[in-house]
Amino acid sequence: MEKRLLKTEPLEGKFMLGAIEAGGTKFVCAVGDNLGNITEKIQIPTTVPNETMQQVIEFFKRFEIEAIGIGSFGPIDIDQESKTYGTITSTPKTAWRNYPIVEAMRNAFHVPVGFNTDVNAAALGEATFGAAKGLDSCLYITVGTGIGAGAVIQGKLLQGLSHPEMGHILLRRHPDDPYQGKCPYHHDCLEGLAAGPAIEDRWGEKGINLVERQEVWDLEGYYIAQALMQYILILSPKKIILGGGVMNQKQVFASIYKHLEGLISGYVTLPELSSYIVNPGLGDRAGIIGSLLLAEQALQDKTQRES
Amino acid sequence: MEKRLLKTEPLEGKFMLGAIEAGGTKFVCAVGDNLGNITEKIQIPTTVPNETMQQVIEFFKRFEIEAIGIGSFGPIDIDQESKTYGTITSTPKTAWRNYPIVEAMRNAFHVPVGFNTDVNAAALGEATFGAAKGLDSCLYITVGTGIGAGAVIQGKLLQGLSHPEMGHILLRRHPDDPYQGKCPYHHDCLEGLAAGPAIEDRWGEKGINLVERQEVWDLEGYYIAQALMQYILILSPKKIILGGGVMNQKQVFASIYKHLEGLISGYVTLPELSSYIVNPGLGDRAGIIGSLLLAEQALQDKTQRES
DSSP, rough: OOOOOOOOOOOOOOOOOEEEEEOSSSSEEEEETTTTTTEEEEEEOOOOOOHHHHHHHHHTTSOOOSSEEEEEOOBOOOOOSSSSTTTSSSSSGGGGGGGHHHHHHHHHSSSSSEEEEHHHHHHHHHHSSSSSTTTTTTTEESSSSSSEEEETTTTOOOOOOOOGGGOBBBOHHHHHHHHHBBTTTTTTTTHHSSSSSHHHHHHSOOGGGGGHHHHHHHHHHHHHHHHHHHHHHHOOOOOEEEEEEEGTTTTTHHHHHHHHHHHHTTTTTTOOOOHHHHHOTTGGGGHOOOOOOHHHHHHHHHHHHOO | OOOHHHHHHOOSSSEEEEEEESSEEEEEEEEEETHHHHEEEEEEEEOOOHHHEEHHHHHHTTTTOOOEEEEEEEEBBTTTTTTTOBBBOSSSSSSGOOOHHHHHHHHHHOOEEEEHHHHHHHHHHHHHHHHTTOOSOOOEESSSSEEEEEEETEEEOOOOSSSSOOGGOOOOOOOOOOOOBBBTTTTTTHHHHHHHHHHHHHHHOOOGGOOOOOOHHHHHHHHHHHHHHHHHHHOOOOOOOSSSSSGGGGGHHHHHHHHHHHOOOOOSSOOHHHEEEOOTTTTHHHHHHHHHHHHHHHHHHHHHHHH
């Protein structure tokens, strides 16, 4: 019944690996090893595939990398038995729609290529070297220009029919919040109500200029707490890690703890919330370090297939 | 990072196993094998532990069972590293609170005992022999006197900090539904709005007497569809199986398909809903057959530890 998707023991020895954190505005490319060390890193603007990928490939050509890991913006096809495996699928960035990024890297380097979502990569990074180190389970959520989440569950990156799309779950509107929501698909889903652009749209200013407005962050915490309630009841993660630009507003955490306590209402037993729901241990490097680990996994999968 | 919780390959050979589906009103006990065959089955009323368990033990004493699997009502402690592993924890059935059911069976039979929630057991049964046979992922939901769900994700029973409590996720109230909800913890969570007792409470009659009232089942589908939307976005199961008494009202399925289509709004690609969201392939035997598989797993874990 089981397909093995994620290795559980580190490879023996140290390998030179490439990592790409493919985002909608920039590609972060790094060379490092399977112990989480990064030796070189660059950023390349996300324009059109030809242009961006040429620079990506030029960067990696300078190194003798043994495998590549890609943590990508989505939606993407991560089903290894699918014909379109390794492509970015229905993204609003039309130039990238159906772009076969895994094939492009395989053709350029002839090494194993690991592929998953940026947030699943970040969850893997955090579970291996970050805030969830030593745990077989964590949820990583980024709250920024969009909201996305990835998870390690029982030592594996969460995957089913496809990767999770947790940023779009339904919420109850706050009775005093007239804002209609910004998601083009669902209007007032989590992303539509609580991502950075929704904050700006609702309050008329970027979040960074609203730091002193307590009501902004209380409402933000109200919505994020609701989402966490659903994630906890469904996934029961051992650690919840909140990254992304919006989560640099530390006052959101107090609001999340307060609202979540009320919602859970003693129904499930959780660790002390301030140690359970935290910022990333790897800071903004969770995604790129996780992508190194995707490369390691691809390398190990190849070794297993050949043995 | 990984702890292995669920075996992936059947044991070689056939073993005589015991299974208990421990419910709040009755215990179903069965003897069968790891191929899903049941040779004897009885029902014992759930009264107090001394009384119920004595009958359970008498039943199994007649057989040479090699392992026992228990799929239990909850909440229960399934963390094998916990001091209270194998107990029913904070159940409203006070006589059973903190009852060490695993220890009781181990002491009586000196064989390996597998232990999980009734709904996780049912998910395992369905993934192995039922509607999700051959898939490494399914979600099993029971809608009856309560609402609970279990899942197999990447070949493993879903478990993190604890087992899921998916029946209590938050929903948006239907604007025309004034009913306040019946959950003692959260009032209008899924269980509070859509379990059998909520149907009876809202409409003044048991569901079985409301078969002709289209609005009853349309509203029921409205709430279940919302819950499925959240489960799909978070877990991305490969098959969704709806069991329990309420789901014998086949007209609920049409309502679920209609409302879910609207909620997903083309955002994620799903299989044809009528083959994706289905009744249990094992009917009402999913839980007890899943419990046989929990016994098989316990036996395999013991074999592995000894080898």
